[in-house]
Amino acid sequence: MAEIGKGVTAGKLAINVQKRLTRAQEKVLQKLGKADETRDVAFEEMVSRFNQQMAEGTKLQKDLKAYQAAVKTMHDASRRLQDCLADMYEPDWFGKEEMDSLAEDTDTLWLEYQQNITDKSLLCIDTYLARFPDIKARIAKRDRKMVDFDSARHHFGSLQKGKKKDEAKIAKAEEELGRAQRIFEELNVELQDELPVLWDSRVGVYVNTFQNLAGHQEKFHREMGKLTQNLNDIMTKLEEQKQLNEEANHSESASSAPKSAVTNGSDGELPPGFLYKVKAIHDYAATDGDELELKIGDVVLVVAFDNPDEQDDGWLMGLLESNWLQKKDVSTKGVFPENFTQKV
Template sequence: MAEMGSKGVTAGKIASNVQKKLTRAQEKVLQKLGKADETKDEQFEQCVQNFNKQLTEGTRLQKDLRTYLASVKAMHEASKKLNECLQEVYEPDWPGRDEANKIAENNDLLWMDYHQKLVDQALLTMDTYLGQFPDIKSRIAKRGRKLVDYDSARHHYESLQTAKKKDEAKIAKPVSLLEKAAPQWCQGKLQAHLVAQTNLLRNQAEEELIKAQKVFEEMNVDLQEELPSLWNSRVGFYVNTFQSIAGLEENFHKEMSKLNQNLNDVLIGLEKQHGSNTFTVKAQPRKKSKLFSRLRRKKNSDNAPAKGNKSPSPPDGSPAATPEIRVNHEPEPAGGATPGATLPKSPSQSSLPAVVVETFPATVNGTVEGGSGAGRLDLPPGFMFKVQAQHDYTATDTDELQLKAGDVVLVIPFQNPEEQDEGWLMGVKESDWNQHKELEKCRGVFPENFTERVP
């Protein structure tokens, strides 16, 4: 019997819920069709919009924070592998081996501590912050359903109130057939029964309206207080979260910097003991062949503007300053030069009648170089200016000059300007020119930043 009663209660509850859903659906349809008014609260709707925005921002922040933690873990693993590699290559008889191992161990512990503190002080706080949103979201949805119930009950009660006058009119003036059929004493009882039935329906509708209104208002009042408070709390939460992350990261990098400095000191000690075996980083060599240069230039010209190779840096890391060369195709007469004078051609120029080679005199301290010197027999054809080597340079190809600090080089133009690489000059050492006077055998290219111009 108890089981049958329980099943009956469950069935009744299911039926009641189905009836509520049908009533709500009918009410929503009537509201959308404009046949029933809908209770509106613009202030609450704004609170709901803020709530949804806050939830979206918090969810994104949680996702990005998890990504950050995954990156920290990946960096920890990479750092651990790197330290393990160092421990493997660090031979037992080298000084500082124990210190290097201790540093690697502390490095691993520091990464673990950093990751755990991020979880405790940022991620867990983030999870707690977002944990309150599902319940509030559910209550907002329930408030919406209760508002539909309230509107439905209100409309039902209003419809009964409207029909009250019609019913009273019918009761006051009975149908003629009923008057004829019923005795006089019975007509009074019939009227009283109809009045009582109408009042009962109206009272039930009023009770349902009051109940629906009470449930809705209780939920509405609570949410009206909670939603603005939750919205305002986001500022303090964001500040605390990012302050925690920034503070943890700052301390982590400070401690990591100390470990790196200690490791650097250990390696410096190893370098001092084995200083003769120090590995020297060499400058990148210049392009090896003119054919390769032309092919690469053609390829670059097909895709993007060509960029020449940069010259090697001097040994001390501070390349000599390169003075500006002012090109003047029509220089003023200087010394014994005559305007319009033709410069003598070099043997290479005379052998290439199809190529027109221009000479670009340089202006230094207000005077024109190359204008008169180019025609003098003691200078090479096309001479532009002099430079002096500030550092030793070891030639890496047959078309390069071997320089010693102090060598003076007479700079001349390239036969084909397209073959000139950025940061490289063509010239002949002054000592070779004075001795041989043979340009073809003595000239070569050299890095400009290894030299300095001289008057």
């Protein structure tokens, strides 16, 4: 059985070698002008467009992968920067928890963007290009079968024109010609149907690829813009916290009198019942007519309650220093939450 197997393989190999030799001879004769060549200008134009289409699609795939790699590089750089900021951010600084959450949200957004590029845009172009190798192989096979057809046609013609006609050889040559023509025409018809459809499909592929990419880009930059604004707000609050701490430290070092000293206002510069000064470290919107509205940085002159029994825990009575200096009017005083301020 092994010898028979070898014989079959050797036979097929011999047939393939003979086919290659016959095709090579036919091509040489055609190039020398000694044998006519089957030409199909319309099909050649289709093949030219196919090659152009495949080259453009391959370049787009390459550039999309390069874009995805650049996005990954930016993601890695962003993550390292966020990690650096998290390591430096001290626990008592403003917005420590918000900073940690912001870093996590930023990392998630980058990961989603990369995955969307892969799943939507790259997958679309990969699926599109997967069709090309099979068609390219069938075009090459069609070209080989066309040479076989020309060779069979010329062989049949030469036998018919010979002085000594061998009817058996002519019949065999005619049969081989019919078979070669049939194989060639089947391939030719299939490709003539498929190539125009493939050519027209490129528009839809490009539209889907770039619409998906544009949509994900727009979403990514919109969401990243929100996170960037949040980061900017946290940094602004941190700067305000720093300035308030510096002013408080400066006031403590410059003052020689106890902060809790009570003044009766006899110097004419402070309101009656003045106790001490505080500075607002948060905004406070008054919700009642007897409350004092605060903005970050406002200096408040704390005064004693007219009736101590009216004082609630955690609330102080006072008036804005700016109003007092301008009007010297104690009627503008009001209550406010103590934890929204800091002594100065």
